[in-house]
Amino acid sequence: MKAPLNRRVFVIGYAAATPLGRTFAETWDNAAAGRAGFCRVSRCSVKSLSNVVGEIPGWDPAGCDFADQKEAHCWNADFVILTMDVCRAALENSGLEINGQTGPRTACMVGSALNGTDAFRKAAEALRTRGSLRVSPYLLPNLCANLPASKAGMMLGFTGPVISPQGACASGNHAIGLGARMIRDGDCDFVLAGGVDTCIMPEIIYGFANMNATIKIGEKDRAFDDPSMASRPFSIDRRGMVLSEGCGVLVLACEEAVKAHGLVPRAEVAGIGWTSDAFHFTLPARPTIVRAIRDSIYDAGLHPDDIEYVNAHGTSTRKGDETEIDCLRTVFGNRISKLPVSSNKSQIGHTLGASAAIEAALGIEGMRRALILPTINHIADPGLGEIDVVPDKARQSGYEIFLSNAFGFGGTNCCIVFKGV
Numbered sequence: 001m002k003a004p005l006n007r008r009v010f011v012i013g014y015a016a017a018t019p020l021g022r023t024f025a026e027t028w029d030n031a032a033a034g035r036a037g038f039c040r041v042s043r044c045s046v047k048s049l050s051n052v053v054g055e056i057p058g059w060d061p062a063g064c065d066f067a068d069q070k071e072a073h074c075w076n077a078d079f080v081i082l083t084m085d086v087c088r089a090a091l092e093n094s095g096l097e098i099n100g101q102t103g104p105r106t107a108c109m110v111g112s113a114l115n116g117t118d119a120f121r122k123a124a125e126a127l128r129t130r131g132s133l134r135v136s137p138y139l140l141p142n143l144c145a146n147l148p149a150s151k152a153g154m155m156l157g158f159t160g161p162v163i164s165p166q167g168a169c170a171s172g173n174h175a176i177g178l179g180a181r182m183i184r185d186g187d188c189d190f191v192l193a194g195g196v197d198t199c200i201m202p203e204i205i206y207g208f209a210n211m212n213a214t215i216k217i218g219e220k221d222r223a224f225d226d227p228s229m230a231s232r233p234f235s236i237d238r239r240g241m242v243l244s245e246g247c248g249v250l251v252l253a254c255e256e257a258v259k260a261h262g263l264v265p266r267a268e269v270a271g272i273g274w275t276s277d278a279f280h281f282t283l284p285a286r287p288t289i290v291r292a293i294r295d296s297i298y299d300a301g302l303h304p305d306d307i308e309y310v311n312a313h314g315t316s317t318r319k320g321d322e323t324e325i326d327c328l329r330t331v332f333g334n335r336i337s338k339l340p341v342s343s344n345k346s347q348i349g350h351t352l353g354a355s356a357a358i359e360a361a362l363g364i365e366g367m368r369r370a371l372i373l374p375t376i377n378h379i380a381d382p383g384l385g386e387i388d389v390v391p392d393k394a395r396q397s398g399y400e401i402f403l404s405n406a407f408g409f410g411g412t413n414c415c416i417v418f419k420g421v
Contacts, residue, residue, distance in 0.1 A: 005186035008255040009179075010265035010421065013094025014361035015086045016248040018348050019054030023089065027348075027358075028365055031373050032394050036228035036347045038242055043200040049216035050209035052223060052230040053200055054244025054349035056082075066155060074138045075151070077116030078198035079247070083148030084155055086247040087192050091156060094251040095263055096190060098157045102261070105189040107160035108149040109179050110249065111171025112196050113353035113408070114204065115164075116142040121201060148196060160188045168408025169313075169350065171195045172248060172357030173416050177272040179252050189257040194249035194357035208243055211282070213317065215240035231350075232377035233314035233343035234321050234389045241315040244349030248357030267364040270401070270419040271300025277411025284323040286330070289413050293331050296403065296415040304332050307339070307417070308399035309372055311363040313407050314343025315350055324405065325384045340397070342375045342390040356406035360416065363402050367420050370398035 017023065019037025020030040030037065041053045061081040062072035066088075075081055087108065091098065098106060119142035126134040141147050145164035153162055161182070167174035172195030179191030208214040215230050216239070217223050223230040231242040258265055273295030277285035297304055313324055329336045344359045351358060366373055371394050378391040400420040407413050 004184060007184050007186065009183045009252055009269040010255060010258055011250050011267045011269065011364055012096065012253045012258060012263045012265055013090055013251040014249065014364070015089035015093050016246065016358045016361055017056050017059065017082060017086055018246040018351065018358055019056060019244050020348055022056060022058055024361060028362065031344065031347050031362060032371060034374055034376055034393055036231065036376060038227040038230050038349060040227060041200060041205065044202050046202050046205050048205060048209050049218060050205060050214040052215070052217055052227045052242055054242055055200055056245055075142060076122055076136070077119035077142035079112055079116065079196045080142065080148045080151055082198060082247045083110050083196045084152045086249045087152035088156060090192060090249040090251050096251060096261065102190060103158045105160060106158035107162065107179065107182060107188040108152055108158060108192040109163045109165055109175040110149045110194050110196055111165040111167055111175045111353050112145060113168050113171060114197050114199050115145045117204065118198060118201055119143060121203060167412045167414060168410055169352050170356055170406035170408040170412050170414040171353035172355060172360070173404065173406040173414035174274070175357065176250060176269065176360060176416055177274060177414055180269040180272065183252055183254045189254050191252040192249050193252055194247065195353040196247040197352040197354050198245045199243060199352055200245050205243060213240055214243050229377045231316045231346050233312070233316040233346050233375055234325065234381060234384060234387065235377060235379045236381035237379060238316045238318060238321060240317055241345065242349035244351045246348065246351030246354040246358055248354050248361055250357060250361060265421045266368060268419040268421055269416065271296045271298070271302065271417035273299060274414040276413065279411050282409055284320060284407055285411060286323060286327055289323065289327045289407065290330050292413040292415045293327060293403065296417045300417040302401065302417065305335065306401050307403050309402040310339060310341040311359050311402060311404040312341050312343045313405040314345050314375065316345060322384065325387060329385065337386040338388060340372050340388050340390050342373055344373060346376045356404065360404050360418065363404055364418055367399055367402060370396060372397050372399065
């Protein structure tokens with residue numbers, strides 16, 4: 001193998017579709033205003049107390065200008081067309097033109113936790129009610145994890161490697177990390193990296209509810225009359241995450257290509273730390289999470305004291321939030337009481353494989369605007385000790401280096417340090 005080029009890697013653009021907005025701009029404006037994107041589920045019918053979710057407002061695959069009714073019917077795993085839409089928006093945001101020179105040097109890595117589960121349930125229903133010949137011939141491609149990125153390449157014209165990192169709820173960070181490594185080593189010059197999940201369907205809602213991962217909202221819960229209060233990371237009354245759909249894509253580029261093509265860097269991918277727990281399929285393990293955090297800081301050539309903000313995984317589960325704060329306290333010591341640690345999931349919910357990419361983009365935008373997004377719905381939990389979760393309102397405060405955490409089922413951890421430029 002050839003020696004790695006050890007090139008610096010920059011973020012030059014990003015896009016997202018979230019419960020706070022169909023575009024990144026809408027998402028940012030609503031996040032900065034302290035709003036949440038939650039509602040009673042409307043995409044399907046469920047009889048569950050876990051019936052508050054995050055849905056992308058106005059999302060309709062057939063509404064995209066590149067996807068008519070036939071395209072939307074054939075590609076009925078919604079993560080396919082959603083990824084195509086967000087990849088296109090990310091490229092536009094970056095200013096990168098895909099042509100004969102850049103196309104072969106552009107890769108795409110979009111991870112997902114659930115992939116085309118919705119296409120499978122539609123095929124199963126067709127088989128049950130209409131017979132075997134009504135199972136779509138597009139079913140198997142719809143289930144392939146790499147198809148969203150592949151379809152984006154067919155539409156946009158890039159021909160570099162297409163891969164779907166499968167890191168459960170850390171998939172977005174794994175995509176960014178792997179993409180950054182490929183650029184660093186010289187395998188490509190540009191990478192569209194991110195995550196996607198379209199998970200609002202009965203089986204998934206019931207599955208999360210039955211494993212007590214999502215919040216069950218009874219009449220006495222403060223979110224009963226106001227769904228916006230359902231996700232409350234680090235709060236004393238946190239009772240589980242809010243299941244959400246979404247997609248986030250960052251465009252990465254090597255330093256040389258940024259200069260050669262007159263592109264504008266937004267942030268540098270400075271350090272990556274990734275581990276696995278070898279412990280439990282859902283419960284987090286402190287030692288390996290601590291190692292992932294420390295490794296990301298070490299990889300960036302930094303010290304824990306250099307980190308100015310933490311974009312937390314912060315799912316709003318009792319065990320998960322407690323473990324994350326405990327790990328941060330182990331890494332940062334007493335400084336944790338003054339280090340801003342906020343969770344975008346308080347406003348967006350848990351978009352599973354998309355969450356880390358969306359949160360990275362929000363963290364970078366906040367760094368550029370000198371604004372730390374809040375943890376809304378917060379009621380202090382004395383059991384977590386003294387922590388600054390940036391409660392309820394965004395805070396005007398500059399930061400140049402931040403840590404973005406992501407952890408997933410199966411004990412998969414990926415933490416990334418981003419630096420300002």
